[in-house]
């Protein structure tokens with residue numbers, strides 16, 4: 362089946378080019394963009410060498426789950442070899458220690474301690490992927506990691522396992538009209554969205570497996586209400602292309618950038634950083650970010 366959604370083809374050099382463009386107007390973003398590029402470099406290097414680690418699904422099973430709005434990649438099915446997960450986590454931690462704009466404490470004892478423990482690694486991974494925040498906080502505490510840092514490490518280390526698997530199933534799916542605010546492949550929330558220049562389709566991008574899918578514009582991406590009286594958007598003066606859509610039904614919000622008149626692709630993680638003021642606009646008004654961010 363043709364996949365009519367152009368998937369992100371992220372490379373380090375594309376990130377470098379975007380950094381130049383964004384950095385010219387917003388120099389304050391440079392340190393966090395540099396940090397993101399470093400993390401991406403580690404993820405990409407590991408992703409290329411990882412074996413497929415989800416159970417193989419037949420074509421029929423893939424279609425069946427997709428049509429029933431069920432995840433194709435279930436978190437409980439991801440059972441990476443502890444050594445593979447440890448390797449990427451170790452590289453990410455070492456990079457955070459040396460290159461983070463604000464290096465956190467406690468990473469060195471973690472690298473020499475819990476990170477070497479297969480049982481802890483598995484519990485940490487399971488708690489994160491299952492979204493069991495209390496269990497995750499407990500595992501993070503055990504390892505001496507602050508919750509935000511633990512989330513950053515877990516999310517960025519696990520994403521490459523998903524990238525690889527998602528790339529294998531995507532070509533079998535028609536992703537241009539998915540009526541869900543959760544990723545049709547892995548069930549994670551999108552980072553944000555954009556309006557495609559050529560036809561006005563709203564495209565969302567998954568925070569975990571990186572899949573892009575088209576979602577109806579006239580409905581809330583999260584609770585799917587189509588009640589126009591509940592749906593509004595805000596934007597900053599002078600920048601009408603960058604919007605935050607809020608929903609009074611579920612109180613969630615989603616940032617969306619209108620790409621009309623822009624050639625080229627958008628690097629969602631960087632656009633997310635550059636539109637942090639819109640998170641403020643929505644949160645001040647009592648809406649919550651219904652999607653994930655790790656660099657925000």
Ligand SMILES: [Zn+2]
Pocket residue numbers: 544545546547548549567568569570571572
């Ligand atoms: Zn996904």
Ligand SMILES: [Zn+2]
Pocket residue numbers: 581582583584585586608609610611612613
């Ligand atoms: Zn809603």
